[in-house]
Amino acid sequence: MVRVPTLKYHKGTLILHPPPKGKEWLDFATWDDRVEKFRIPGIYYRPLVETLQAAKIEFIDDAKEFISLDLSPSVEMEPYPHQQEALLAWKKAGRKGVVVLPTASGKTYLAQLAMQATPRTTLIIVPTLDLLHQWYAQMEAAFPDLEVGLLGGGSKDRSPILIATYNSAAIHSETLGNRYALIIFDECHHLPTDFFRRIAEDAIAPYRLGLTATPERTDGTHRELDTLIGPVIYRKTPQDLSGQALADHKVVQIKVKLSPKERETYEKAIKTRNNFLKESNISLSSLEGWQLFVQASARSVAGRRAMLAHREAKEIASGTDGKLRVLAELIAQHYPESLLIFTNDNATVYRISQEFLIPAITHQTPVKERHEILNLFREGQYKTLVTSHVLNEGVDVPDARVAIILSGTGSAREYVQRLGRVLRKGKQPDKLAILYEVVAEDTSEERTSQRRRGGEDKPEPKEEPKHQQLELISFSEVNKPKKIPRAAESSVPWKTDDDSIT
Known part of the structure; x- marks a missing residue:
């Protein structure tokens, strides 16, 4: 009697035994002499299953442990058009792919919509502990009847919806790999590293969603997201959403001359x-x-x-005295509005904090103190806040209309993240956000500014939309895995929310 092949999950890989007839599935498999069985990387689960189904090969699937969930949200909001478009694009792409949206454009709510459209056990990966707690609060509020757990920051939960840091998920990737049907990678540009990529490679999740404001990496490994998650299937810039989901904005560049000395x-x-x-x-x-x-x-x-x-x-x-004189003018000009100041180094942060009596946040600021400063900024007791890189990503910064970049890197990602800190509309429907770039004239800073605004790290930079305003002011008086084989055309399409999935 012919035994039916069984597919099992084992520490990030799949074992298919006894070997079925046909050759199509062999593209995914490698013979393992230690167990005398064929072994397949976990990431190949979906194309392998589709290939077996297309070839009408009977098999028993003991690999997956993900289950259906009742994801009825406690509160439903009308999505923005770009959120609806992104969700539709993701569905059409087979529920795999990367969505590129600017900071403050509602990526978290888009992820919630994707979860509701794909109601299965879900793993959410985030880069920081701040984001871990923010996602936890949002998921608990959205799905109060479901158990939401944490992995990281001292927590090791096992729950239908699990939020994990990249570090913790990578450490436990071999045990997480078959428990979740949907994986959401927040700030997914972190994924293509030798350590973090194992999260995607060890997982059998058939559905994957990547979220980021700028997927491009200077080392070129962002191209591997196509394999680890899926290709970019939807993209919008801050200019595309200006005046709609995001506030209208303008960028003002102020050039400062160095003193003779x-x-x-x-x-x-x-x-x-x-x-x-x-x-x-x-x-x-x-x-x-x-x-x-x-x-x-x-x-x-x-x-x-x-x-x-x-x-x-x-x-x-980066630290010319002329910049501090411009900073003093801008603070006075916009008082009593909330104002964010960004620099490229902690030394300048502390110098500004001391000279202007402004609260500062750096990576050295204790977590409780950071939260207290942000709360006081949100409540309006602090009008101005200075920081280096720590607020670029993974921190829920209270609404502000004005941001000042005194110095920064040439990273387009950093530029988009900092701009995003003032783009939330908040309670101001007619809000006009302003980003000031204070640049030392005739120095390498000018080229750095051009790189970050021009997005030279992007493979195909687009023409700047006409509705973005850029003002130039000169203050002259101031001193890897292998490629996944293509699955055969299946007569049984991969099941969606319209078809019951087991």
């Missing part, structure tokens, strides 16, 4: 650095060039001198 020191430092780069045949126009510079700087006295000169020039440009 600062200019002299800056040019001397840049010359020292550039002479070394020229002698070493190194160009800083790419990430690889920067890595070569770092390596070369550790090999010789001249290299160390060049690196110190580079840092000195950067500190002069």
Whole structure:
């Protein structure tokens, strides 16, 4: 009597035994001499099942442990058009893919809509503990009759809806891999690393949703999201949603001249650095060039001198006294409005905090103190807040209309995240958000600003929409896995919310 093949899950992989007839499924499998059985990576579960179904191969599926849920929300809101469009695009793509939406555009509610349309056990992956608690609060409010659990920050729950940090999910990927039918990757640009990618590779989840404001990574690994989650299936920029889901906004660039003394020191430092780069045949126009510079700087006295000169020039440009005078003018101009100030380093944060008596938040700020500062900012007791990178991602920043970038990196992602901090409409339907960029003129900061605004890390930068306003003001008087095989055309399509899934 012929035994029916059984599909089982084992520590991030699938075992199909005894081997079924046909050859189509072998594209996914590797023979394991240790157990004398065929083993298949967990991520291949869906195409493998579709291939077996298409070939009309009978098998027993003991791999999946995900179940159906009653995901009736306690409160329903009318989705924005872009949320409805994104959900439809995700469904049409087979419930796999990445949605790119700016900060404050409602990605969390979009994820809730995806869960309601795919009512199965769900795993939500987030990068920070702040986001872990924010998602937990939203899921508990949305589905009060369901158990919502946490994995990370000292919690190790097992629940139908589980919210986990990337670190904790990667550590436990082999035990989580077959329990969830839907995985939502928040800030999914974190996923393509050697450690985090195992979350996606060990999981058999047939449904996957990635959420991010900017998927592109400087190392190029964002292309692997196509395999780990699915391709980008919907994309909107802050300009696309300006005046609709997000507030209208304008970007104002203020150029500040270095003082004669600062200019002299800056040019001397840049010359020292550039002479070394020229002698070493190194160009800083790419990430690889920067890595070569770092390596070369550790090999010789001249290299160390060049690196110190580079840092000195950067500190002069980012911390020129002229910027602080502009900052004082902007604070006075917008008082008593809420105002966020961003810098690229903690030293400048603490300098501003001390000189202007402004509360500061950095990665060194204790969690309780951070929450207290944000609450006082939300309540209006603090009108201004200064920070470096810690509020870029994963923190629910209270509504503000004005943000000032005194210094930053060339990252388009960071730029979009910081802009997003002032784009929430809040209770102001006619809100006009303003982002000031204060840039040291005739320094490397100008090129850095162009990169982050131009989005050069994107493969196909789009023409800037006409309704975005950019004002230029010059203050001259101021001083990997292998590719997943394509499944055969199936006469039994993968089941959706319109077809019962077991």
